[in-house]
Amino acid sequence: MKLVTIDHAGTYHLGVKLDESVFDITEALKAFPEDGIPTDIMSVIGNGESALPQIERYVARVMENAVEGSPYLLAENQVKYGPCVTHPGKIICVGLNYRKHAEETNAPIPQYPILFNKFNNTLAAQGDDIPLPIRVTSQVDYEAELVIVVGKTAKYVSKEQALSHVFGYCNVNDLSARDLQMRTQQWLLGKSCDKFSPLGPYLVTAEEVGNPNQLTISCTVNGEVRQNSNTSDMIFHCDEIVSYISQHMTLSPGDIILTGTPEGVVLGKPVDQRVYLKDGDIVTIEIEKLGALTNRMVAEQE
Template identity: 35%
Template sequence: MKFCTFRQQGEEQVGLVSADEQTVFALKELDASITKMEELIENYSSLKEKLEKQADQLTPIPIDRVELLAPIPQPKHDLLCVGLNYRLHALESAKFAGREYQAPKHPVYFSKRVNRAVGPNGTIQAHGDVTEKLDYEVELAVIIGKKCSKLSPDEVFDAIFGYTVGNDVSARDIQSAYGQFMFGKGLDDFAPLGPWIVTKDELSQPPHLNLKTYVNGELRQDSNTSDLIFDLPYMISELSQGMTLEPGDILLTGTPAGVGMGFQPPKFLQAGDEVICEIEGIGQLKNTIS
């Protein structure tokens, strides 16, 4: 199933997206207590059967008549992120930083501040007053489905609700100047997510999905999640050893090669640019730099 958050007539709602992605059904018709995505995730096991039996009784709304928002517009916690998790991206990052590449022994974890996530077709503020090196990063975003800790790798997929597309927008000059990721990746609008969440049963375990990024129609990133250095069971199990994960928590799993800083000369984003991040089996996340 695919679930979205949308706005219609000023009201934010949670919706079920039709298989052909042309229609959305407001879940408040099925259960009035489901007002935000986290509530759906927490109650999904009990709602799933009702959805399967009664979805055809809900009122269809053409998807082009609603405004799609980020699936989780205001995450309860900062996003959990993993850097340098595709080998070729780690190589291009080392080259940009002027250092020798060394294969990581451990994942590079960091958090990404997000006041409100940008949704599909939303705008990303360029922050031209503080950065001149704005960059994109397509990433598979994992949505945690239940409260859990100290998971074994074999238990990880049972704890996942689903997946969406993320764009880990980054200010490379701030990253370089401060020597850490938090500030350069945590500016307002730097967490686009969408267009919806695809439940885990729709994809293979682990998901082997093609990822692509287009900037103004030019293909920049083109890879597959099978190239992750550290896979989902490893990362989520490791994080859960010391962190309690909760329904609606989001993990960005890393980006492949082809980011703007990897080109010679670099191809950083400018106001007016259109960025499309696409993941096979999930959809496209399209945003404009403003």
């Protein structure tokens, strides 16, 4: 199932991506009321085992009676999206987690996952303009990444059991201000500018994705392919990441894990060939089975 967040005049609605349209559950409940149907994405993530079958049955029932032009059936080009995970409790990131990316930046292959964090101020959605904070940085870089969305509390889980704690997956652009990132030994400053983690467009459930480490992943800037790889190139695969983090902190439903980026980032090029993101650039992150996430970069107004 592909779940979405619909930004309905500033209020978030829960939706489902169908073959030809987006189904607005919040709107449908006005015409076809039913108790117990969740209306926000965080409730679904926290109650996945019961919530997903409820949603599936409800959508099927309503669609049997749907008519063209119903307010709960939206053409995708009509949808204004919100972040597909709206209130993650933790945003945990894995650095240097693709072998070819580590090689292109002349970094040693990590012996353990390199972890850092972002905050909710970095969240943005499909189609949002992303402000480039030009007063403090001139080196904003793109990073196509697969996101793991935790669905069950995980503490001390084994690698073999780790993926059973995952609700689903989505795209993210882990935008990074390289000059700020490298200013000190801590990367946080360059990773945590406003809207530096657009998520979406869909949150795709784990059973629909299958093996998260056999997915093509790419990034284009203004239509030019910059990154083109596969999640199989991860140094630490998704099951290892979830298990490793759970040995040190409790993972809770709604937490998200950004799993690293493949080769092809601006930072990996020779210094004289580095052209960082600028006002008007259109960046698209696309991962197999997860759709395409597109955002325009816009110079922040002083």
